[in-house]
Amino acid sequence: MADTQKTINCPACGKEMEKVFIPSQGINLDICTEGCGGIFFDNREFDSFDEKDEDISAIVEKLEGKKFTKQSENITRICPNCGAKMVKNHSSIHKTIEIDECYSCGGKFLDNDELVKIREEYDNNEQRDEDIMRYLYKEVGQELAAQEKAYSEIVPHRTYVRKLFYKLTGL
Ligand SMILES: [Zn+2]
Ligand SMILES: [Zn+2]
Incomplete structure (x- = not known):
């Protein structure tokens, strides 16, 4: 040092x-x-x-x-x-x-x-780290929840697209 x-x-x-x-x-x-x-x-x-x-x-x-x-x-x-x-x-x-x-x-x-x-x-530093982890988990957890929500909004469209694909291709 x-x-x-x-x-x-x-x-x-x-x-x-x-x-x-x-x-x-x-x-x-x-x-x-x-x-x-x-x-x-x-x-x-x-x-x-x-x-x-x-x-x-x-x-x-x-x-x-x-x-x-x-x-x-x-x-x-x-x-x-x-x-x-x-x-x-x-x-x-x-x-x-x-x-x-x-x-x-x-x-x-x-x-x-x-x-x-x-x-x-x-x-001590363990407590400090724990606190940071708790905080990160909360932050990251929320982000994942938001992604999940966004995904569920896309899914109906995907179903529609798939249906359209079947219709067009005759499969
Ligand atoms: Zn000074
Ligand atoms: Zn410096």
């Missing part, structure tokens, strides 16, 4: 982000400790923090007791890692939390508090 050592600037407020070593996961995170309290995760790093039983104490410690300036979330942010435009994405199908994702390098940026909120959504 790209655990870059280069200093980056916060995609939300522009302040230089602080490299914070997280011993439990053995990785460096970029945290906007002097600006907005946002966190930047390199590709896949986020997976190590989004479940409830994963340790984020080192992150919380860094952010604790600080006042952060709330940033507008409506502006397109630029990935501090690779310079590509980041895309607003919902963290789950509940669509309550929107995070910034970089499709180019896989980086993710979370505004202050978003990590805590995301972790509260599900107990």
Whole structure:
């Protein structure tokens, strides 16, 4: 994983982000400790923090007791890692939390508090997956039902066409 050592600037407020070593996961995170309290995760790093039983104490410690300036979330942010435009994405199908994702390098940026909120959504990734499956099943199920309906509307015509064919060919 790209655990870059280069200093980056916060995609939300522009302040230089602080490299914070997280011993439990053995990785460096970029945290906007002097600006907005946002966190930047390199590709896949986020997976190590989004479940409830994963340790984020080192992150919380860094952010604790600080006042952060709330940033507008409506502006397109630029990935501090690779310079590509980041895309607003919902963290789950509940669509309550929107995070910034970089499709180019896989980086993710979370505004202050978003990590805590995301972790509260599900107990673990199995639950998250189950929820997605339930949702997909519902969506796909409806689509199949719609196809079935469309098919039943075509069938009478097919019968008519077949009858006409028999009539014409004398079979
Ligand atoms: Zn910031
Ligand atoms: Zn990127």
